[in-house]
Amino acid sequence: MGGAILRFLVTVAAIPLCGEYMEGVHITELSQGLLMGAALGLIYLLLRPLAKLVLAVFNFCTLGLLNVVLDAFLVWTAAGFFQPGVQLDNFWWALAVAAAVNLLRFVVDLFSGKLKH
Secondary structure, rough: OHHHHHHHHHHHHHHHHHHOOOOOOEEEEHHHHHHHHHHHHHHHHHHHHHHHHHHHHHHHHHOHHHHHHHHHHHHHHHHHOOOOOEEEOHHHHHHHHHHHHHHHHHHHHHHOOOOOO
C-alpha cells in the first residue's frame, strides 16, 4: 500500500519537474502541473491496468511497443484537460514525459522492494 502512495506522489512531482527540464513541456502554473500529475496518477492507477488488459493481444503482436504508445497517449490526454496551464509541443514530448514518469516509478518500485532481484 505504501508503494502505491509513493508511486502516486512521484507521478505528481514528476510533471512539474518535466516542465522545468524538458524544452517541449510548458507549465505556466505550478498548481496546474501538480493537478495534471494527480490526474495522471489516478489514470495510471485506474485506467492503465484496464487498457493493458484490453490491449494485451495487440501488445503481444507489437512486442510491447503498444504499452509505450498507451502511456504517451495517457499523458497527452491528461495534458489536454489542463491545456491553458500545461502544454506539450507534440506527441513526442508526451512520450518523453511518459518515459520519465515510468522511469521514476520504476525506481520507486526498485527501492520499495516490489521488484524482486
